[in-house]
Amino acid sequence: MATITQDMRFRLALIHYAAHHGVTKTAIKYHVNRQYVYRWKNRYDGSWDSLRNRSRRPHHHPRQHTPEEIKLIFNMRRRNPHAGLVVFWVKLMQRGYSRSVSSLYRILKRRGITTIHPKNPKYIPKPYEQMQFPGQRIQVDVKYVPSVCLKNSAVAEEQFFQYTAIDEYSRWRYVEAFDEHNTHASTRFLEHLIKAFPLPIRCIQTDNGTEFTNRFTTHLNKPTLFEDRLKQYGIQHKLIRPFTPRHNGKVERSHRKDNERFYATHLFYSFEDFALQLQRYNRYDYNRFPMRPLGWKSPQAVLQEFLSAGVTHD
Incomplete structure (x- = not known):
């Protein structure tokens, strides 16, 4: 269950007060501006989720990976599933990739295609030789x-x-x-x-x-x-x-x-x-x-x- 924060309770109280006393008196009582009251009144739909802060993450970035670069990364990862980050980055650089290694790590992690590490071979000990009499070893x-x-x-x-x-x-x-x-x-x-x-x-x-x-x-x-x-x-x-x-x-x-x-x-x-x-x-x-x-x-x-x-x- 999602957590209900103090900010969300404050916004709900503000909306209820504005419904009975108006936006101006609400802004004066809660020490906020009128635009803040209107914003949360219009956003509120009766659920707690509507009172949460929305993500401020941008939908795109001017220097984000291009579709061609992402396609190159996926194709190379399919052929090199066990290559480490630096080795994989060098192979991409040899094929025209120009991003930094940190940018490559972020895109690999975001797409869930990081290095697949094979399991280490399991050590199987030899059966211990039981001694039969004192002085044998x-x-x-x-x-x-x-x-x-x-x-x-x-x-x-x-x-x-x-x-x-x-x-x-x-x-x-x-x-x-x-x-x-x-x-x-x-x-x-x-x-x-x-x-x-x-x-x-x-x-x-x-x-x-x-x-x-x-x-x-x-x-x-x-x-x-x-x-x-x-x-x-x-x-x-x-x-x-x-x-x-x-x-x-x-x-x-x-x-x-x-x-x-x-x-x-x-x-x-x-x-x-x-x-x-x-x-x-x-x-x-x-x-x-x-x-x-x-x-x-x-x-x-x-x-x-x-x-x-x-x-x-x-």
Whole structure:
């Protein structure tokens, strides 16, 4: 329903008063001129719509698009339905069109023939491979420790790193603090992980960082120390697709939770202090924390249940 404005009510009251007292007295009482009263008396037909302001938009303009130009625009749009505004304007200019791009946009919008954008292809993810036993595949990644957590002036200029490994089957996690970020630190972390994990490890999955691989460096064919040590232990090294961190989603999500549950509330005054607090947090607040994907069991409980069942995998 259209809105009845105060101006419309004023005009109706003016018309009713003029019907009983005349135009002159109405003009004096309402502080308007006589022509204003006559105009609305003649326009009023008993409906509210007759009291509305009429459009002041001109019916034509001396520089409006000519029929020939409109025909050219329609013909070109029919042949180029997906062309953007600027591309479409350039094509028209090559055929004698002389209007500005803003004028073209207005006529396209007014006629409802703007660009038709085709739908983006829908991403169909591959089915996730469910792990059958602990150690079948372990995700490994590195997290930079936020600098705001380093409060001692002696360590404020340093950079600490958190190496993280998560078993995809049990979500059991092993973390370790390092003050360097290279293939030597990755190799030491791998050796400590193998000793800490109670079962043989079949596969290690990492991103394409230089601390793990030379895949995107000038030494493409030269394996890193980390890759040599994996080969020595007979462990497969799986690299995720470049710039696709969701393929290492479990360890990436654990790093996000670390920001919320650990780094947002802890301060470190030395590297030793950071290493001790990180180890304590992982043991009690992560590996013993119930998780929904595990049926509200903790990673430690899932791993212990598997070990107690006595199942082995060669």
